[in-house]
Amino acid sequence: MNFFYATHIHGSTIVLPPDESHHCLHVLRMKQGEEAIVVDGRGNLYHCILSINKGKECYMEINSYEQIQPRPYHLHLAMACLKNHERMEWLVEKATEIGIDEISFLNTRYTERKHFNVERLQKIAISAMKQSQKAFLPKIHPQLIPFTNFLENHPPVSQKYIAHCYANLTERLSLARVCNAGETVLCLIGPEGDFSEEEVKLALDHNFIPVSLGNARLRSETAALAVCFTLAIKNEAEL
DSSP states (O other): OOEEEOOEEETTEEEOOHHHHHIIIIISOOOTTOEEEEEOSBSEEEEEEEEEEETTEEEEEEEEEEEOOOOSSEEEEEEEOOSOHHHHHHHHHHHHHHOOSEEEEEEOTTOOOOOOOHHHHHHHHHHHHHHTTOSBOOEEOOSOEEHHHHHHHOOOOSEEEEEOOOTTTSOOEEHHHHOOTTSEEEEEEOOTTOOOHHHHHHHHHTTOEEEEOOSSOOOHHHHHHHHHHHHHHHHHHHO
16 A cells, blocks of 8 residues: 655645655556555544546545554654764664654764754655654754753653763663663764763763663664664563
């Protein structure tokens, strides 16, 4: 069954956006009367048929509707903006497939890239959502946020962690062991070269718990994905 993403829903009719209409008409070559699924990224899933395909617009007629239950946990990943934009794109794609709710990008001491293409990342997240047949689209915060500002102004959560590689600063607990299922989680991931020691100490002052993601030294995007896997497996096992 073909999956589409749309937010323009009027009664029993869904209007696909231009890029989705193009995919429907010129890539999939769907015909009137064919069935499809449309999601709005907020947990609503619609079983539809293609009713009108004229010009550059596609209209879907809703046959039935489901409200998909969200995951039992909420994961907000806050990581340094990476130097290689392709690695950020890869992370957004894979994290969306595994399960994530929010992504913030931070400006840390060792952050080299000071900007990112949020529209490109959003398109990748939409594609990954459809590929994995999910109904929820993660929120990608559009601005690069100074590290200190983020620590002082992030929304309240029940669990907050910082993953870093400084064994000399403080004991680091295994994220798999310390995290609890069914809660809201915020995890900080540093840039290439890690956070500075001062940044780690500042996060600890703001009650972030230092955690380890294993014995191997991971790339930033791999560490971020490891957090997604850990939370997904933890919640699947315990809930």
